[in-house]
Amino acid sequence: MxxxxxxxxxxxxxxxxxxxxxxxxxxxxxxxxxxxxxxxxxxxxxxxxxxxxxxxxxxxxxxxxxxxxxxxxxxxxxxDPTCKPWRDTDLQVALQNLQDRKVSFSGGLAYDDVGHLIIESKPGDRKWIGDPTPEMDALWDHVAYGSIVLLEGSEAASVRDKTVLYDGYWLTGLDVIHQMHCLNMIRKTFYPEYYQLKPAVGAERLHLEHCFDYVRQAVMCNSDVTPVPLTWYPSSKKFGPDFRTTHMCRDFEGLLNWSIERNSTARKKKGTGGEYTKNPWMVMPGSLSESAGLSHGEHHHGH
Structure with a gap:
């Protein structure tokens, strides 16, 4: 058809x-x-x-x-400000169980009711700067306990064969702890009599200059862009920044506790780690059983 x-x-x-x-x-x-x-x-x-x-x-x-x-x-x-991607350079294992939190800064400069310049503080603030006291030194010393961490197993994945091996553990440390160490070194120079410091020359001067510039780089690297408002102080007839700002911060106390739980004292109780390397140049001699503890003080440049 x-x-x-x-x-x-x-x-x-x-x-x-x-x-x-x-x-x-x-x-x-x-x-x-x-x-x-x-x-x-x-x-x-x-x-x-x-x-x-x-x-x-x-x-x-x-x-x-x-x-x-x-x-x-x-x-x-x-x-959800706590939900953020890792930075490529972070030791991610240190942040796994931590969340960012909001922190209201204190310690800013302001004018009191009669126009005198003061440093503001909040009730209950721990004092990190000012005339030295044993309590203040204890704060800084506590931070130093987390300066060196010893990692093994899955926690060592990102540092394995990139640092020295000591008694079966890879040695590293969170940079923020080193930055705090540097701030403490600079702080002590304001009170040479109390700490019985001699004028910084030679290696000590280099150490201080390193610390100052290292903190400078850290501040610029992190580049906190929290806006700082200005306020008018009638008592002094001046305006100035109001430093009582709220910042989104990483949990420093959590990071410090994580580090202290993995310092040489904590690992000494556990014994020799299970890591090894075929490169003899990466092995640091000694053992935890023979060591009184690892800290910045044992670095070759006097940290």
């Missing part, structure tokens, strides 16, 4: 074409002959258009998916 219809259509077209005798009909025939190939070209154009539409739709879908993922991630971080 399909063949009959096709033959009928072909015969009808030839019959209609044979009676085209006028110029107008001839023009029509020429027009038909000119557009004869159109269906085939149209099909090719349609297929090409369809492919372009599919490709553009797929590309749009992919881009939309990526943008949606980024948007959802951004919203998630905005709604």
């Amino acid at each position: 399909v063949q009959d219809i096709a033959m009928w259509f072909s015969d009808s077209r030839r019959s209609w074409s044979s009676v085209a005798s006028t110029d107008e009909e001839a023009d029509k025939q020429d027009l038909i002959n000119y557009h004869g190939p159109e269906p085939q070209e149209a099909r090719r154009h349609k297929r090409s258009s369809t492919r372009c539409w599919i490709l553009s739709t797929g590309l749009f879908a992919c881009i939309s998916g990526v943008l949606l993922t980024l948007l959802l991630s951004k919203d998630r971080f905005a709604l």
